[in-house]
Each structure stands twice: as C-alpha cells, then as structure tokens.
Amino acid sequence: xxxxxxxxxxxxxxxxxxxxxxxxxxxxxxxxxxxxxxxxxxxxxxxxxxxxxxxxxxxxxxxxxxxxxxxxxxxxxxxxxxxxxxxxxxxxxxxxxxxxxxxxxxxxxxxxxxxxxxxxxxxxxxxxxxxxxxxxxxxxxxxxxxxxxxxxxxxxxxxxxxxxxxxxxxxxxxxx
Amino acid sequence: xxxxxxxxxxxxxxxxxxxxxxxxxxxxxxxxxxxxxxxxxxxxxxxxxxxxxxxxxxxxxxxxxxxxxxxxxxxxxxxxxxxxxxxxxxxxxxxxxxxxxxxxxxxxxxxxxxxxxxxxxxxxxxxxxxxxxxxxxxxxxxxxxxxxxxxxxxxxxxxxxxxxxxxxxxxxxxxxxxxxxxxxxxxxxxxxxxxxxxxxxxxxxxxxxxxxxxxxxxxxxxxxxxxxxxxxxxxxxxxxxxxxxxxxxxxxxxxxxxxxxxxxxxxxxxxxxxxxxxxxxxxxxxxxxxxxxxxxxxxxxxxxxxxxxxxxxxxxxxxxxxxxxxxxxxxxxxxxxxxxxxxxxxxxxxxxxxxxxxxxxxxxxxxxxxxxxxxxxxxxxxxxx
Numbered sequence: 001x002x003x004x005x006x007x008x009x010x011x012x013x014x015x016x017x018x019x020x021x022x023x024x025x026x027x028x029x030x031x032x033x034x035x036x037x038x039x040x041x042x043x044x045x046x047x048x049x050x051x052x053x054x055x056x057x058x059x060x061x062x063x064x065x066x067x068x069x070x071x072x073x074x075x076x077x078x079x080x081x082x083x084x085x086x087x088x089x090x091x092x093x094x095x096x097x098x099x100x101x102x103x104x105x106x107x108x109x110x111x112x113x114x115x116x117x118x119x120x121x122x123x124x125x126x127x128x129x130x131x132x133x134x135x136x137x138x139x140x141x142x143x144x145x146x147x148x149x150x151x152x153x154x155x156x157x158x159x160x161x162x163x164x165x166x167x168x169x170x171x172x173x174x175x176x
Numbered sequence: 177x178x179x180x181x182x183x184x185x186x187x188x189x190x191x192x193x194x195x196x197x198x199x200x201x202x203x204x205x206x207x208x209x210x211x212x213x214x215x216x217x218x219x220x221x222x223x224x225x226x227x228x229x230x231x232x233x234x235x236x237x238x239x240x241x242x243x244x245x246x247x248x249x250x251x252x253x254x255x256x257x258x259x260x261x262x263x264x265x266x267x268x269x270x271x272x273x274x275x276x277x278x279x280x281x282x283x284x285x286x287x288x289x290x291x292x293x294x295x296x297x298x299x300x301x302x303x304x305x306x307x308x309x310x311x312x313x314x315x316x317x318x319x320x321x322x323x324x325x326x327x328x329x330x331x332x333x334x335x336x337x338x339x340x341x342x343x344x345x346x347x348x349x350x351x352x353x354x355x356x357x358x359x360x361x362x363x364x365x366x367x368x369x370x371x372x373x374x375x376x377x378x379x380x381x382x383x384x385x386x387x388x389x390x391x392x393x394x395x396x397x398x399x400x401x402x403x404x405x406x407x408x409x410x411x412x413x414x415x416x417x418x419x420x421x422x423x424x425x426x427x428x429x430x431x432x433x434x435x436x437x438x439x440x441x442x443x444x445x446x447x448x449x450x451x452x453x454x455x456x457x458x459x460x461x462x463x464x465x466x467x468x469x470x471x472x473x474x475x476x477x478x479x480x481x482x483x484x485x486x487x488x489x490x491x492x493x494x495x496x497x498x499x500x501x502x503x504x505x506x507x508x509x510x511x512x513x514x515x516x517x518x519x520x521x522x523x524x525x526x527x528x529x530x531x532x533x534x535x536x537x538x539x540x541x542x543x544x545x546x547x548x549x550x551x552x553x554x555x556x557x558x559x560x561x
Contacts, residue, residue, distance in 0.1 A: 010203075014199050018194065023190065039197070044202055044205045107188050110185075
C-alpha cells in the first residue's frame with residue numbers, strides 16, 4: 001500500500017521528469033497518442049512500485065526501463081507496426097524547413113527498425129547511456145546491445161541512405 | 177545536414193510537445209490495478225476479523241440458506257481417491273458444465289463458474305450458487321459453502337488450494353447471505369473431509385501440503401504480498417497436523433516461501449526484498465517465439481534459475497492486434513511443469529478465447545494443451561464470463 005507521502009513525491013517526479021520520459025516513449029513508438037499511453041502505463045507501474053524503490057534515484061531508470069520493455073511488448077500494435085519506409089518524406093532542399101523534415105524522416109525511419117534494435121539506438125544515442133547501462137535497461141548482455149545497435153544502425157542507414165548517408169549515422173556508430 | 181544521429185534524435189524528440197500528465201488519474205489507475213492484483217493474489221479483503229466461533233460448522237449441498245453443523249475433524253485414514261500414478265497433479269479446467277480432470281471428464285449440473293486444483297482433482301462451483309464441490313473426475317460431492325465465490329470480482333482469494341497437496345481452505349461462514357467469516361475451513365480432498373477449522377478470520381495468503389499461511393487483518397493498510405514493503409504484516413502459519421498457530425516475521429515468511437518449488441520469484445536491484453509470485457502476478461508477453469516476463473523485473477524459480485519459455489512454432493497470442501492479451505500462470509502440474517492460460521486480455525471484463533499452454537521449465541518448451549475455441553473455458557485463476 002502506498003503511503004500518503006508517496007503521492008506528493010510521485011507527483012513531483014512526474015512534473016519534473018515526464019517531458020523527458022515522454023520523448024523517450026515517443027522515439028520508441030513514433031506516435032504522439034501511443035507515446036502518451038506508454039508514458040501513462042509506465043508511470044502507473046512506477047507508482048505501484050514506488051514504496052519499494054529503495055533509492056529514489058532509481059525511479060527514473062526504473063520508469064525508463066518500463067517504457068522500453070513495454071514498448072517492445074506492444075510491438076504488434078498496428079499504430080506503430082511495420083511503418084513502410086516508402087512513406088519517408090521527400091528529400092529536402094536548402095529550405096528553412098529542412099531540419100524539421102529531416103527529423104521527421106529519422107523518426108519515421110526509426111520505426112522501420114525492429115523494436116529491440118530501436119530501443120538500443122534510442123538508449124544509446126538519445127539517452128546517451130553507455131553500452132553497459134543500455135544492457136541493464138534492456139535486460140541483456142553488452143554483446144547483445146552491440147549487435148542490436150549495429151543491426152539497427154545498418155537498417156536505419158539503409159532507410160535513410162539518400163538523405164543521411166555519412167552525416168547521421170556515421171559519426172557515433174563507432175564510439176561507445 | 178551535418179548533425180549526428182544523437183543530435184537528430186534529440187531535436188526530433190524535443191520538437192514534440194510533451195503532454196501534461198494527470199497525476200490524479202494515474203493514482204486512480206494504480207489504485208484500481210493494485211486492488212485487482214490483491215484479489216488475484218488471493219488477498220482480497222473479503223473477510224472481517226471475527227470472533228472465534230467455537231465448535232464446528234458444517235457444509236451441506238443444495239440451498240443457499242444457513243449451513244448445518246458439519247462433522248468434526250476426524251483422524252480417518254485417507255480414502256482411495258484417484259491420483260495420477262506419476263505423482264503429477266491433473267490439469268483441470270471446465271468448458272460450460274463439463275469438467276476436465278486430467279484424462280477424465282465429469283458433467284456438472286450447471287455451467288462451472290470457478291475451478292481450482294488439488295493433487296486429487298478439482299474443486300469447483302457451478303453457477304455461482306455458493307456451493308463448493310470436489311470431483312476426482314468420476315464422481316462429485318459437496319464439500320462446503322463459500323459465498324464469495326459468487327461475486328465475480330472476488331472469486332479468487334475466497335477459496336484457496338495449495339500448489340501441491342490436498343488442502344482446500346475457505347472462509348467459514350454461517351450463511352451464504354451473510355458474508356462474515358468466523359474462521360477458515362480446512363478441507364482435505366484426499367480424505368474428503370474437513371480436517372481443521374482455524375479460529376481466526378482474515379485472508380489466506382498461501383497453502384501448502386500441511387500448512388496455511390494467513391493474515392488476520394482485513395485492514396488493507398499492510399499487505400504482505402504487493403509491490404511495497406510492509407514492516408509488520410501480521411502473518412501467521414497454521415500447522416494443520418498439530419493445529420498450532422505460529423506468528424511469523426516477514427523474513428520467516430520469505431524463508432518459508434523460498435523452500436517451495438512451485439513458485440516464481442521476481443526481484444530487482446533497488447527494490448526491497450523479493451516478490452514471490454503465487455500464480456497470477458507473473459504476467460508474460462509474447463516476444464517472437466519467446467514468453468518474457470511482462471514486468472521489467474527478472475523472473476526466476478525459487479532455486480534462482482531464470483525462467484525462459486519458448487512458444488510452440490507459429491503460436492500467436494489471442495486477441496486482435498494491440499488488444500494486450502494476457503498470459504498468466506494457471507496451475508502447477510509438478511515441480512517442473514506449469515500451465516499458463518492465454519487470452520485476449522479483455523480489459524476490465526473477463527476475457528475470452530484463449531489457449532491453455534503447458535510449459536516445462538527445465539528446457540523451456542511450451543505446448544498447447546487446450547486450443548482456443550468459440551467456447552470459453554474456466555481454469556484455475558481464470559474467471560468465467
């Protein structure tokens with residue numbers, strides 16, 4: 001049973017961290033509404049676990065882990081399942097809107113990457129987690145993280161070849 | 177375009193407006209889920225801590241009126257109830273009024289609403305009429321009354337069997353219309369008789385071959401099994417053979433549970449203690465050909481081996497895409513074999529159209545034991561429509 005003091009503390013946590021957690025959820029599912037559902041699901045599970053979280057510094061990693069594992073288990077949801085890469089936005093020119101189009105294209109392309117590979121990429125390249133931290137969140141070995149990231153980047157690069165070759169996936173792939 | 181992937185992901189994510197989160201709604205959802213989990217964990221607060229009722233109360237079949245005194249517990253020798261010669265517990269489930277007990281089938285008079293297993297057969301209730309029956313698959317007899325089985329949402333927790341052995345425990349009531357328990361009835365399906373009455377009411381937590389673990393509190397402020405720490409959970413262990421009751425500390429409770437093999441354990445760094453799963457708390461999700469623990473916590477056996485389960489080739493979880501089907505433990509057949517039920521989730525309503533899977537823990541293989549059909553089934557820890 002939660003203590004009365006848990007709710008204000010949880011509320012504080014939500015206020016402070018939910019924007020960042022939502023963005024992680026968004027990158028995992030690529031859909032605003034689904035990301036909201038995912039965040040809410042993760043926060044509900046976090047609240048249930050709250051009294052047992054010995055160190056509240058663990059709360060955000062715990063919630064992030066739920067987001068990742070839940071999004072993987074939701075993989076068959078139609079709304080973010082097998083997004084066709086043919087719907088990628090047209091290549092942009094020297095237009096001021098170039099950056100936005102590019103970012104959208106990356107999100108759409110990310111959805112063509114299998115969920116675990118996508119999770120590994122999001123955790124490594126968006127969350128800036130180390131391979132070991134990523135492995136802990138995903139519940140797998142560091143070796144598995146390396147292979148997931150490698151396979152994911154290969155797929156991502158394939159989807160984005162015309163627009164991003166060398167510029168997006170090239171720089172950090174070899175850093176860890 | 178010269179940004180790194182990291183920069184692009186960050187910019188993409190930050191371009192999305194984060195919604196405001198309704199904390200009150202989350203608190204309400206969490207509360208609802210915890211209540212449901214408690215019910216499913218056999219901890220429903222269905223009983224009132226009551227005064228001890230001296231003497232025995234009994235069971236009779238038929239009407240839902242007052243209950244007549246039952247025979248006192250006797251030291252009669254075990255009867256010759258059929259038991260699987262391999263020592264494995266029979267798999268039990270019901271479809272409509274047809275009960276399946278291992279290889280046997282038995283026709284109940286009405287559709288079965290509740291079923292659970294002992295080593296000797298099935299305990300069931302037909303048509304929510306407050307009457308508990310036991311069948312070994314060939315004959316059936318009334319063993320008692322439990323009004324809480326009639327409440328669809330409180331079905332579990334009111335009648336508890338062990339994962340091994342022959343004991344069935346339920347709240348002792350004087351009337352099906354008055355749901356105040358005076359204690360617990362302990363019935364032995366191998367002897368087919370009431371063997372003990374525990375003079376304390378509350379919630380039964382766990383039953384094994386010869387012991388009943390219970391909490392005499394109906395106050396939900398300090399649950400033993402939940403995702404929280406409970407400093408003084410008021411735990412008791414009742415020894416059915418000696419009739420003695422012992423108060424347990426939380427560590428003793430944990431240690432006792434750790435000796436049981438038919439149980440899963442979930443634990444995570446940063447969380448306080450372990451979470452012993454008494455069945456349903458362990459939800460699984462299908463990931464390709466594997467079943468993975470739905471919560472982000474490693475699931476192990478009590479001996480510490482990681483639970484790794486593989487689905488049959490081509491098997492897919494029931495339900496439409498995105499429906500969030502559920503896969504949970506129904507019963508243990510032996511120390512290495514567990515039955516899972518899988519259905520379409522059903523949201524807050526009873527779900528339908530699932531399979532019963534039998535999984536072997538040593539090699540992680542699962543097979544479909546009962547395939548889904550248009551006819552819904554009732555299985556241990558799975559409600560009827």
